[in-house]
Amino acid sequence: MVKLVIGIQWGDEGKAKVVDYLACDADYVVRFQGGANAGHTVFVDGRKYVFHLVPSGLLHPKTSVVIGNGVVVDIEALLGELKEISQGVSLDGRVFISRRAHVVLPFHKLMDGAKEEKSVQKIGTTRRGIGPAYIDKADRVGIRVCDLYQPGLETKIEAATEVKRFLLEKYYGMTNLPSIPEITDSLYKQAEAIKGYTADTELLLQNAYRQGKFILMEGGQGSLLDVDFGTYPFVTSSNTISPGMFSGTGIGYIPDLGIVGIAKAYITRVGEGPFPTEETGAIGESIRRKGKEFGATTGRPRRCGWLDTVIGRYSIGINGVQEIFMTKLDVLDELETIKVCTAYELDGKKIDYPPASAEELRRVKPVYQELPGWKASTFGARKYGELPANARSYIEYAEAKLGCRISYISTGFEREDVIIR
Numbered sequence: 001m002v003k004l005v006i007g008i009q010w011g012d013e014g015k016a017k018v019v020d021y022l023a024c025d026a027d028y029v030v031r032f033q034g035g036a037n038a039g040h041t042v043f044v045d046g047r048k049y050v051f052h053l054v055p056s057g058l059l060h061p062k063t064s065v066v067i068g069n070g071v072v073v074d075i076e077a078l079l080g081e082l083k084e085i086s087q088g089v090s091l092d093g094r095v096f097i098s099r100r101a102h103v104v105l106p107f108h109k110l111m112d113g114a115k116e117e118k119s120v121q122k123i124g125t126t127r128r129g130i131g132p133a134y135i136d137k138a139d140r141v142g143i144r145v146c147d148l149y150q151p152g153l154e155t156k157i158e159a160a161t162e163v164k165r166f167l168l169e170k171y172y173g174m175t176n177l178p179s180i181p182e183i184t185d186s187l188y189k190q191a192e193a194i195k196g197y198t199a200d201t202e203l204l205l206q207n208a209y210r211q212g213k214f215i216l217m218e219g220g221q222g223s224l225l226d227v228d229f230g231t232y233p234f235v236t237s238s239n240t241i242s243p244g245m246f247s248g249t250g251i252g253y254i255p256d257l258g259i260v261g262i263a264k265a266y267i268t269r270v271g272e273g274p275f276p277t278e279e280t281g282a283i284g285e286s287i288r289r290k291g292k293e294f295g296a297t298t299g300r301p302r303r304c305g306w307l308d309t310v311i312g313r314y315s316i317g318i319n320g321v322q323e324i325f326m327t328k329l330d331v332l333d334e335l336e337t338i339k340v341c342t343a344y345e346l347d348g349k350k351i352d353y354p355p356a357s358a359e360e361l362r363r364v365k366p367v368y369q370e371l372p373g374w375k376a377s378t379f380g381a382r383k384y385g386e387l388p389a390n391a392r393s394y395i396e397y398a399e400a401k402l403g404c405r406i407s408y409i410s411t412g413f414e415r416e417d418v419i420i421r
């Protein structure tokens with residue numbers, strides 16, 4: 001069985017909490033795109049774990065984790081993460097890294113940061129080198145995990161860095177850039193450290209699927225950050241939506257794939273780009289405070305706003321979402337009224353589909369339905385009947401507007417704070 005957990009907003013929907021919750025019987029948890037730009041938080045028994053590259057399944061002792069070929073791997077960051085996790089958890093035979101995954105080099109991170117500093121069009125990236133690494137992959141000068149064990153690595157690194165070195169020095173005015181031998185030496189050391197984890201992960205997953213194992217695919221980022229269907233150019237550089245799972249793992253066609261869309265009960269966004277339902281005043285601030293909405297990777301304050309069912313329906317469509325796991329309902333507990341965006345107005349015309357252009361999306365005015373708040377705690381609720389009537393009305397209204405069943409509701413950050421409807 002294969003289940004895919006995918007964010008249907010702008011990331012940070014609580015995917016890791018959901019993955020951790022669904023993974024108790026999982027044989028494998030798999031990342032298939034993105035890299036250390038992800039910040040996936042799991043709380044178990046009061047302890048907080050933040051995963052960036054490592055899939056959020058390692059806390060279940062019988063679950064193995066796979067970093068698929070579609071991920072861009074910062075090996076130094078990965079080793080740091082594995083070291084931290086290994087303090088309480090055995091990693092023996094439980095971690096697999098695709099030989100076909102691309103490696104994030106120091107120059108990728110430098111380019112990412114330099115572009116962000118100087119460009120006239122800032123994206124607000126996480127500066128983890130994600131865009132430049134995917135550029136090199138498409139440009140056929142990327143370094144893959146398998147290359148680390150072959151002769152000629154220095155030449156490959158030179159091919160990958162020569163133009164960037166020129167740009168960084170001459171255009172961005174940087175000095176003291178790492179030399180090719182320095183990069184090669186440190187990569188050789190990192191390669192040694194991960195050698196035991198490398199595998200042909202596509203084959204591993206194909207066999208596991210055939211044997212009836214439970215494979216949980218963990219999306220990074222969110223659908224509105226997808227490089228094709230997101231709010232381009234304010235997106236990440238990978239396919240975050242469900243089809244990314246196929247090219248990012250090589251698992252093959254899965255006729256019985258289950259697709260769970262994760263949506264917060266409101267919305268957040270980090271970085272630049274249009275966000276029609278954003279609340280920049282006191283309400284946004286109170287959601288940020290109550291929801292602890294600060295980036296798990298960069299610590300940046302997240303922009304906060306109301307649930308937007310226009311982009312929700314759009315995301316459900318492009319992903320083929322079958323059911324929704326709604327998170328962070330408890331964050332809305334204190335609000336007097338709660339708004340849900342049901343349509344947009346663009347240049348005086350009502351529309352119910354997001355425009356393709358970021359400029360138009362920036363101009364839309366949300367059409368809201370206001371619902372009464374419940375002014376009571378839902379924190380930690382585990383039964384639907386325990387929720388206040390207004391909280392249930394909110395869920396049911398959102399469900400009707402999204403046109404997709406909300407099967408699970410998360411009411412707290414701990415693993416067990418979940419309602420199954």
Ligand code: GDP
Nearest residue numbers: 012013014015016039040041328410411412413
């Ligand atoms: P991800 O990137 O989608 O995995 O999400 P993040 O980890 O970046 O951000 C989600 C945050 O919300 C984390 O700090 C979670 O611990 C927290 N969280 C998840 N579900 C709930 C919930 O239902 N209620 C509350 N209060 N916090 C939650």
Ligand code: IMO
Nearest residue numbers: 011012037038039124125126220221236270271
């Ligand atoms: P998780 O998996 C939220 C955003 C960045 C920026 C844009 C491009 O934790 O949900 P990048 O570094 O990828 O080139 O940045 O994408 N972004 C995220 N926002 N959650 C994430 O991951 C994100 N990963 C990238 O803020 O706007």
Ligand code: MG
Nearest residue numbers: 012039040296
């Ligand atoms: Mg996150």
